[in-house]
Amino acid sequence: MNVLGIDPGLTRLGYGCVQQDGRKQIARSAGVIRTSAALSVPERLGEIQAEVRSLIGELQPDVVAIERVLFQVNVRTAMSVGQSSGVVMAEAVSAGCSVVEYSPNEIKLAVAGWGGADKTQMEQMVRTLLRINVPLKPVDAADALAVAICHLAQAPTAAALQRVAEKGGKITS
C-alpha cells in the first residue's frame, strides 16, 4: 500500500509518501509546499491545488491520509488550514484515492506510542521507523510522514473490523 500523508496548511503544507511492502515501510518522498504571503488566499489555494495534483500524479498513492484540523489554535489559522485541507481532499477524491483523516492525538499514539509526544520525539520516531539517517527539515515533512505511518498502523485493524461488520458483528477465526 502506498500512502501520501498530508499536514495541511496555507503557508506550509507538509507531504510525505510511505510505501508498505510486506512488513517493510519505505519513505518514497517528503517535503513541503510553500505559498507566499504576498499572494491572496485564493491564489495560494490555487497553487496548493496544482502542486497537490502533480504530487498525486507522480506518486500515485492508494490513500491520502490528512491530519484533522482542530480548533484549539486561533480561528484565523484554523480557517486557512481548513481551506487547504478541503482543497487536498477534493483533489485526492478526484484522482480516485481513498481519503482518511486522523487527529493529532491518533497520529502521536500510532507513531510514538503516547499522545503527549513532542515535535522532536515525533521526528526521531519517524526517522527510526523509516530508517532515515538525516534530520527531517522542515518539521512539516516529518509531520506528514507521521500521518502516513499512522494510516499504515491503523489500516489492518480497520480492515479486520470491516470484515467483522460484514459477518454481522461476529468475530470468527
Next chain:
Amino acid sequence: MNVLGIDPGLTRLGYGCVQQDGRKQIARSAGVIRTSAALSVPERLGEIQAEVRSLIGELQPDVVAIERVLFQVNVRTAMSVGQSSGVVMAEAVSAGCSVVEYSPNEIKLAVAGWGGADKTQMEQMVRTLLRINVPLKPVDAADALAVAICHLAQAPTAAALQRVAEKGGKITS
C-alpha cells in the same frame, strides 16, 4: 462584467450568475449544489469541485464572488463551510477568474441598504434588482445572487480607488 456569486456550504452551496451590460444587471443562472450527508466529507468536496468546475466552464465568469465564512455559528459548520469555500477558490483561480470575498454585512448593505436585513427582505431586494417575478427557492440561490450583486455594486468604487492609488494617492478628475 459577468459575476458568479457563491454562498459556500457542504450540504447546500448556492450559486448565482449576474451579468452587467451597461447599467443593466441580468440574472443568467441560479441554483444550488447539494451533496448527500451519506457520503464522506472528502467525497462531498470532490462532488462540489466537479460541479463548480462545470459551472465555471459553462458560465465563464470574469469574477467569482464568495460570501466570507464567519465563526459566529458553530465550529463544525464553520469548518465545513471553510473547506467548501477553499475548494471553490482553488477552482476559480485555476480557471483564471478573479476571486473576491465579501462579509455577510457588506452583502446586506450593498443589496438592501442596511446590514440588518433579514432573509425575506434580501430575497425580495434580489428579485426587484434583477426583475425576477418568481420566488427564489431555495434561499441559497438568492443569497448567491446577492453576493454577485454586491460585487457589481462595489467594483466601480474598487476600480476608482485602484486608479487613485496608481496615481500616487492624488485624486484627480
